[in-house]
Amino acid sequence: MSSSVSGRCERTICRCSSRLRNDLATQAWSRTLPPDYTVEMMRRRYWDRDFSYRRDDGIFVIEVKDTAEAAGTASYSEVIDRMEAAWGIAVDQRFWGSGVAHDAGDALLRFLFEELGLRVVRLYTQTENERAVAAFRKLGFREAVRVPLAIFKGGRHADNLSMDILREEWYAIHPHLEDRMIDPFR
Numbered sequence: 542m543s544s545s546v547s548g549r550c551e552r553t554i555c556r557c558s559s560r561l562r563n564d565l566a567t568q569a570w571s572r573t574l575p576p577d578y579t580v581e582m583m584r585r586r587y588w589d590r591d592f593s594y595r596r597d598d599g600i601f602v603i604e605v606k607d608t609a610e611a612a613g614t615a616s617y618s619e620v621i622d623r624m625e626a627a628w629g630i631a632v633d634q635r636f637w638g639s640g641v642a643h644d645a646g647d648a649l650l651r652f653l654f655e656e657l658g659l660r661v662v663r664l665y666t667q668t669e670n671e672r673a674v675a676a677f678r679k680l681g682f683r684e685a686v687r688v689p690l691a692i693f694k695g696g697r698h699a700d701n702l703s704m705d706i707l708r709e710e711w712y713a714i715h716p717h718l719e720d721r722m723i724d725p726f727r
Contacts, residue, residue: 553602555581557611561631603632603645612636615645617653617662625661626653637672646680650711651718658722660708667692669699681706681714 559578598618602611613632620626628649632642653659664682666673669692682704691701712720 553611554600557602558614603641612641615649623658626659628662628664642676654708654711661705663703663705666702667699668702669694677704681710
């Protein structure tokens with residue numbers, strides 16, 4: 542990979558990520574209000590690894606096929622070998638309802654199940670983010686844990702949700718794909 546390509550990707554991810562992290566409509570997890578994430582902070586987090594010392598995570602730009610415009614980011618982290626990972630997606634409001642989140646989410650799930658061989662993928666959101674919860678359900682995620690009133694956003698409390706999808710559940714909604722993973726416990 543040429544350095545100009547990786548540099549372009551780095552700048553695109555950092556700009557897109559900082560923009561979405563500072564948008565309260567797409568960000569429920571900000572530790573500062575108002576959020577003040579900068580491009581430099583995102584660069585340090587994802588490229589210099591100032592905030593994460595693990596090498597088992599990834600972040601990707603979601604691009605619109607026709608225009609190559611950055612629509613959001615998709616990421617995974619906290620991978621436990623061949624067992625589980627946390628999954629995240631953030632999409633710019635201009636692209637809500639366009640299907641890019643679903644396509645990107647499904648592509649990332651396919652990678653996590655087929656290439657990394659994971660058994661379960663988890664995500665964290667909150668009940669006030671109804672569009673996201675509905676989108677995650679459409680991808681096959683289901684509620685696993687609910688922590689009542691754990692989030693305070695926009696002057697209201699919301700429940701914190703952990704949602705997950707198991708490998709066999711994902712393959713069940715994709716019957717055209719074959720799970721080639723050998724399960725040593727069966």
